[in-house]
Amino acid sequence: MAEVQTTFVKAINAALARAMRADERVIVLGEDVAEGGPYTTTAGLAEEFGIERVINTPISEAAVCGAAIGAAQAGLRPVVEIMFIDFLTLALDQLVNQAAKAHFMSGGQLTVPLVVRTQGGAGSRSGAQHSQSLEAWLTHVPGLKVVMPSCAADAAGLLASAIADPNPVVFVENKSLYFRRELAPEDPAPVPLGRARTLRPGRDLTIVALSRLVGEALSAAEQLASDGIEAEVIDPRTLTPLDLDTIAESVRRTGRAVVAHEAVYTGGFGAEIAAQLQAAAFDFLKAPIQRVGAPFTPVPVSPPLEDAYRPGAAEIHRAARIAAHWDEPFAASPEPGAVTAP
Amino acid sequence: MGTPTPPPASTSAELDGETALGLLRTMWRIRCFEERVAQLKRTLQVHGLIHLSIGGEGVAAAICGQLRDDDTVYSGHRAHGHAIAKGAPLDRVMAELMGRSDGLCRGLGGSMHLVDRAHGLLGATGVVAGNIPLAVGNALAARLRGSDQVTVVFFGDGAVQTGYFSESVNLAALWELPLILVCENNGFAEFTPRSAHTTVERVCDAVAPYRFPCQSVDGTDVGALFAVFAADLDLARRGRGPLLLECMTHRRRGHYEGDQEAYRDALADAEWQRRDPLARLQADAIAQRWLDEAGAGALEQGARAEVEQAVSFARASPFPALELAGELVYASER
Structure with missing residues (x-):
């Protein structure tokens, strides 16, 4: 397959756009997503898909995460962005008590096909509230899936699988991987979750x-x-x-x-x-x-x-x-x- | 005790006979179900924390009774009445409370986590206010699909002091969602009165700056409540949400079954007993000659018989297989 030069951020951006083109149930929401976000991961999506599907939200991580869960239970496939994993703490109740348990506690009646994209990691001199790696907390919760890609190609392929998955998936990126030049397939295939x-x-x-x-x-x-x-x-x-x-x-x-x-x-x-x-x-x-x-x-x-x-x-x-x-x-x-x- | 003061009349001018009888039937089904649940809890035949809505059935009946199956209801921890009024079968609710495989949620949800997808009950929650954001998302999905579905979320006055409430109200107003927020203000957040939790007396005052329609109504006056909600529902269907409806109500039982209720004011309790929504509506239905005493007795007996059938059904239902827990952690690809 033809490879192209890209970055992690561009790979995420392209994977979101591909998913939104293929399935109109996919929506993106989060702080500043229609403006592209601080790292440009959602740049251009509002222009292509409109602000009805690329929804800017107030700084209300808990309710926004909950709204994404509700939208997922109603049949949409929301990709909600929590700008820094450090702020995922604000939405943990929704992830842990609602998203992770809905399928189980409803006896299988409900599903939560939700992706929470977030990024962590140190190295940006941003201090202890913008630099953490908190993924282990999420792995302690039955019902959540946790993905941590290390390169652009995997990021694209894993994001496609995460969006297609009927379960809540937390997709943890690392900000220091975002802008490195990488080679990735021009048309990356989905990477199945759970395969090293x-x-x-x-x-x-x-x-x-x-x-x-x-x-x-x-x-x-x-x-x-x-x-x-x-x-x-x-x-x-x-x-x-x-x-x-x-x-x-x-x-x-x-x-x-x-x-x-x-x-x-x-x-x-x-x-x-x-x-x-x-x-x-x-x-x-x-x-x-x-x-x-x-x-x-x-x-x-x-x-x-x-x-x-x-x-x-x-x-x-x-x-x-x-x-x-x-x-x-x-x-x-x-x-x-x-x-x-x- | 002297001669009991008759209950104040319900404003049943808003109702026709058929509607009033339908509401009474629903309220009797909830009342008899919950009275039986209280008994079953004392002998540990239903499990876990049980929160009853006795004295508040009018809200569930008047609101859920006007919704379609494809309208969504989210509820809190005191959810039996909402589930029953939205159409959940008594026998499957009872089986759920007993942890049986024929329960609504196959025995994995229990009293605080009832879900009946077929009837649009997307869920109760044990986290106070935890479902308000989910209702926002549900209404957002309805709006994006361009449907006229309406989402209703029930919560208590204790939920109003959470961040979830504030954040969700802001989102719902900002996004102009077809969402009706229904606060059942029973004056108590768990064991302490509202005055110990906030200086804002009425919930409507807490959302006043958003300028969406908001009303406080007497939750024990089922006729008036029915009419107010009908108007709210019409607005929400036409995309004029969100709206908030504060129902002043009362819970005649403790926060949960087994609560010692040391906080309860006996005088106020007697007043609320006098204003029992079921007694009020029934007295009025009799006064309007929609029903005679025998007919009222038949409604109650019919409900009790249905509840006994539900108990038999639940007792006959097996506990789920042990493997079920492991099977339902993740949904499989469809």
Whole structure:
């Protein structure tokens, strides 16, 4: 298939437009969406589809999320944008108590074909209320699906599937992925929810990384290769449902695993992946599963502090070396200061 | 106790005989259903927190009775009356309260989460005010489809102090939605009177700046309420929403079954008992000769018999299979 140069933002924008062209039940609503939003993800949609389908809302996250749920129960396919995942806290009651449970509590009478698009992640010097990674909270709620794409092509394909899905899907983007130049298929196919992607094969170690950390994991894998360690890199792409089979199959082969995300280490989704992995592959593990996450602090605004806060390739590399050398009795001790310990 | 003061007349001038009898029948069905539920709760045959609307049946009957099946109703935690008046079969509501597989929601919803999609009851909720935004979205969908469907959301006066209420009223007014907000103002938010929650006496005052039609009516005067809502419904059908209707009413039971009701003012309670909407409308129907005493007795007995059938139906219904919970977490692709 022909590939074109694009960005994550353009891929999201095009996927929304495609969905709206194909299905008139799809509407977009959120703060400033008809103006394109602060990151231009919805730019041009109001011009093409009109402000009846691309609906600006007041700053009322809770009621807007609830209205989207009500519209979904009434047969529309709303894509509601919560500008920053930090503000999803305002809409959590609606997501958790209404959207996630409607199908279940109605005995299957109601469905909520809703997508909540939001973005998180640090790195923009915006401070602790505009930079968080809160996806783990959402994975704790039966009835929600949680998607975290790491590249433009997946973003387009996963968004198409999320909109087609009869369940509420929270689609978590990362703002630092938005404007990088990427290649993606000109006409991207839907990517099914619940299927991981192996980006790089390797025999020595498995790195499972989420969202922005996928690119960081690939960089770390390059560096590990020059150390003589061949790392396999897997992107789960959706947290709920989680493709444990692909991850566990890899770890049974490699015997070592690193799980990496930008969210705070404590209570992060990496803990869930590690727990499920050790149950699925215990007999094959040659080292404790290593986790990479941010330290247990709010996101600092001061540039050197924020840079130190954000986990990246260096932290993944360090964790991978611990895993790779764990059972070598005379291996050098890993450097101190790793953020892989709580 | 001396001679009971007769109830004030209902303004049944607004009603014809057939309509009045229909409303009475609905109110008796709700009343008998809920009285039976209170009994069943004492012996733990119905489950969980049970909130009854005894004394407030007139609102459910007068409003839901004028809606079509394709008009949507959202409700709160005190929802049995709304469900029954909107058309939910008594036996399936009873089975739901007993957690049985033939319940409206196959036993997975319970008293606070009744849904009957076929009759346009899209749902009750246990979160106070939690369904008001959903009703906004439902009305938005109706408007976008270009239909004349109307959405009604019931909530108590306690819900008015939530952010959901304020945000939703603003959205509904901004988007000019075919939504009727119905506040059942029973004067109590759980255990404490309205005066302990807000300095705004009437709910209409809280939405005054939006300038959409808003009225406070006596929720125990079913005839008057019926007429006011008919006019509201007509406006909403013609796209002139949103509207708010505040029904001054009363709950004769506690916040939930088992509530000690230490807060209840005995004198006021006696007054509300005198203004029981069912007694008022029935007395008036008899005065209008739409009904005689025997006919009134037959209405009540008919409702009680139907409730007993519902209890038998519910008791005979099996509990759901254990696997059902896992099967209904996610909807499958259609």
